[in-house]
Amino acid sequence: xxxHVVDIDSIAPHPDHESDRRxxxxxxxxxxxxxxxxxxxxxxxxxxxxxxxxxQEELFYVIAGRMSVETPDGEYHVGENExxxxxxxxxxxxxxxxxxxxxxxxxxxxxxxxADGHAYPDDDR
Numbered sequence: 001x002x003x004h005v006v007d008i009d010s011i012a013p014h015p016d017h018e019s020d021r022r023x024x025x026x027x028x029x030x031x032x033x034x035x036x037x038x039x040x041x042x043x044x045x046x047x048x049x050x051x052x053x054x055x056q057e058e059l060f061y062v063i064a065g066r067m068s069v070e071t072p073d074g075e076y077h078v079g080e081n082e083x084x085x086x087x088x089x090x091x092x093x094x095x096x097x098x099x100x101x102x103x104x105x106x107x108x109x110x111x112x113x114x115a116d117g118h119a120y121p122d123d124d125r
Contacts, residue, residue: 050093054116065104
């Protein structure tokens with residue numbers, strides 16, 4: 001058996017993200033699920049681009065703020081203590097709105113851990 005307690009502030013932010021992304025699967029030796037904590041200032045994106053996954057389910061739990069999610073079906077707004085799930089094949093772009101009053105803090109969980117993300121063809125960002 002193994003247990004872990006992790007100080008999120010001890011994890012370096014991912015260098016290639018617009019928002020502050022702290023990736024946890026390496027720190028926790030996770031093999032089957034990806035976990036990241038995002039803190040996005042107003043106007044910043046969470047997953048970097050409008051995208052979809054072939055097989056990965058992606059769940060976003062809003063800890064603080066209000067997350068906007070662009071989809072082909074329209075825009076969703078997800079408040080504190082709410083979840084948003086993007087099923088495989090479902091294009092989405094999560095972000096903190098330009099006019100947001102506060103930073104957005106989101107726990108993102110994806111499973112299985114596979115590199116199957118694709119830019120959505122209509123994305124010009």
